[in-house]
Amino acid sequence: MTETERGCPYSHVDFGLDTEIYGHYALLDGHREESRFHFNDTTRRGFYMLQRYDDVLEGFQRHETWTTHVRSALNPEPGTALLPQDLNGEAHAKLRRVLNPFFAPAAVKRMTPMAHERCVELIEELRPKGSCDFVAEFAIRYPTDLFLALLGLPVSDGEFFLPWSETLFAGFFGGDPAAAAAAKANIIAYFTEAVRERRANLRDPREDMVSRLVEARIDGEPISEQDILTICMTLMLAGLDTTRSALGYIYTHLARHEEDRRAIVADPGLIPAAVEEFVRLYPLVIQAGREVQEDGEFHGLDLRRGDVMWLGIGSANRDPRKFPEPDRFVLGRKGVNQHLAFGAGPHRCLGMHLARLELAVVLKEWHERIPDYRIKEGTTLVERGGQLTLKTLPLEWEV
Amino acid sequence: MYIAIDAGRCMGHGRCYAVAEDLLSDDEQGYVAQCGQTLQIPEGLLGQARDAADACPEGAISILEHARADA
Ligand code: HEM
Numbered sequence: 271m272t273e274t275e276r277g278c279p280y281s282h283v284d285f286g287l288d289t290e291i292y293g294h295y296a297l298l299d300g301h302r303e304e305s306r307f308h309f310n311d312t313t314r315r316g317f318y319m320l321q322r323y324d325d326v327l328e329g330f331q332r333h334e335t336w337t338t339h340v341r342s343a344l345n346p347e348p349g350t351a352l353l354p355q356d357l358n359g360e361a362h363a364k365l366r367r368v369l370n371p372f373f374a375p376a377a378v379k380r381m382t383p384m385a386h387e388r389c390v391e392l393i394e395e396l397r398p399k400g401s402c403d404f405v406a407e408f409a410i411r412y413p414t415d416l417f418l419a420l421l422g423l424p425v426s427d428g429e430f431f432l433p434w435s436e437t438l439f440a441g442f443f444g445g446d447p448a449a450a451a452a453a454k455a456n457i458i459a460y461f462t463e464a465v466r467e468r469r470a471n472l473r474d475p476r477e478d479m480v481s482r483l484v485e486a487r488i489d490g491e492p493i494s495e496q497d498i499l500t501i502c503m504t505l506m507l508a509g510l511d512t513t514r515s516a517l518g519y520i521y522t523h524l525a526r527h528e529e530d531r532r533a534i535v536a537d538p539g540l541i542p543a544a545v546e547e548f549v550r551l552y553p554l555v556i557q558a559g560r561e562v563q564e565d566g567e568f569h570g571l572d573l574r575r576g577d578v579m580w581l582g583i584g585s586a587n588r589d590p591r592k593f594p595e596p597d598r599f600v601l602g603r604k605g606v607n608q609h610l611a612f613g614a615g616p617h618r619c620l621g622m623h624l625a626r627l628e629l630a631v632v633l634k635e636w637h638e639r640i641p642d643y644r645i646k647e648g649t650t651l652v653e654r655g656g657q658l659t660l661k662t663l664p665l666e667w668e669v
Numbered sequence: 670m671y672i673a674i675d676a677g678r679c680m681g682h683g684r685c686y687a688v689a690e691d692l693l694s695d696d697e698q699g700y701v702a703q704c705g706q707t708l709q710i711p712e713g714l715l716g717q718a719r720d721a722a723d724a725c726p727e728g729a730i731s732i733l734e735h736a737r738a739d740a
């Protein structure tokens with residue numbers, strides 16, 4: 271007999287551990303097909319895992335009683351404050367209304383020329399070398415530069431900003447805590463200075479996000495200095511590691527699947543569809559956490575106030591009930607837009623359109639300049655647990 | 670035929686107007702500008718309307734034979 275918790279089979283798998291590339295998808299696929307729900311006991315509080323597409327979507331939409339008091343099932347402690355994530359209900363909606371206009375498709379379109387220009391500069395810097403660690407030398411630098419631009423800061427600051435943010439990220443995933451704390455202090459001092467400068471020289475609040483944050487009123491009150499800094503920090507934490515990771519998986523795929531690479535080299539018009547299918551196929555935020563606020567029931571699963579829920583994005587995007595042949599990369603797949611890589615419900619990813627733009631620009635500009643490349647022979651690709659990313663991706667090409 | 674967009678469900682993913690440019694448009698928040706409305710689908714745009722419904726992750730869009738009385 272299998273042991274169960276309220277009728278739900280146990281999972282003892284620690285999804286926070288590193289594996290070989292795609293190791294987490296194999297585990298998640300196995301879980302989803304073995305039982306509709308699981309109770310995972312690898313964390314202090316444990317969590318209930320929703321894994322099928324329909325269940326995960328419904329979980330996101332139960333936002334009134336399942337809240338972000340827990341943001342990650344793997345790490346249910348409050349930890350670093352994040353905005354807008356930590357808010358729920360009306361307070362969340364009000365802050366999103368202030369932020370949304372800077373991340374809507376129309377605003378992202380305004381960034382397009384700059385996004386291309388910066389991308390080309392970075393590629394041209396690497397191209398003569400004939401090889402690079404794609405993760406460290408490109409995939410993290412590009413979103414960092416665009417993040418700075420989004421805040422109206424000089425892209426050239428990336429040079430000293432990047433080592434800080436990398437040290438801070440490393441701290442979340444087991445790196446040196448003292449170094450991470452020092453890096454965080456540097457980042458906060460940098461943002462504080464940026465906000466102070468903007469208070470002194472307000473720009474057009476329709477185009478400049480920091481000016482808008484400084485000037486905005488929510489229920490007649492300005493957003494506090496502390497909250498503005500938290501928002502800047504959140505955008506950094508939410509936008510850099512994710513985009514880097516997406517690029518790592520996409521380039522691994524394209525290096526290994528010549529036919530898909532040839533297709534986008536031959537017709538760059540396919541790129542937006544390719545980006546959408548890549549984001550579906552390689553979800554890196556494999557779960558969002560939620561905390562149950564009221565006793566209740568979910569399709570036969572008894573839930574109590576305080577239970578931790580795992581909304582299994584990584585399982586849903588690869589659920590064959592929703593996406594036939596889910597392991598295949600299918601350009602123009604029907605219904606691909608309904609994938610949950612960016613979440614759903616009120617907390618759906620604020621940066622999704624920016625992320626799409628970044629990925630599409632990179633695919634276009636890179637393949638125009640470096641259409642053929644391969645993964646360095648003998649490389650074992652390792653994937654970080656928790657929130658997936660490739661630790662390195664050594665690429666080589668002819669110069 | 671009609672296309673109806675449920676304002677309670679729409680979360681501004683912006684997939685619908687990306688696939689149905691001739692039928693739907695965006696507002697400055699990134700939501701579909703026609704949120705909460707039921708529109709008659711012009712001649713020739715039924716395909717786009719169906720694509721929009723298939724693209725919405727929230728299931729906010731329905732294609733209807735008749736305009737609902739309450740819409
Ligand atoms: C491929 C890249 C990305 C992926 C896969 C991704 C994924 C996600 C997911 C799944 C959520 C929902 C979390 C939840 O419901 O608890 C989310 C939220 C969020 N994302 Fe992204 N993201 C990406 C890029 C970005 C970028 C580039 C930014 C900003 C510059 C960003 C900013 C945010 C913010 C602020 C939230 C919180 C929204 C809220 O709680 O209202 N993301 N993201």
Ligand code: SF4
Binds near residue numbers: 729
């Ligand atoms: S795709 Fe759906 S959620 Fe997104 S804007 Fe359109 S109707 Fe709203």
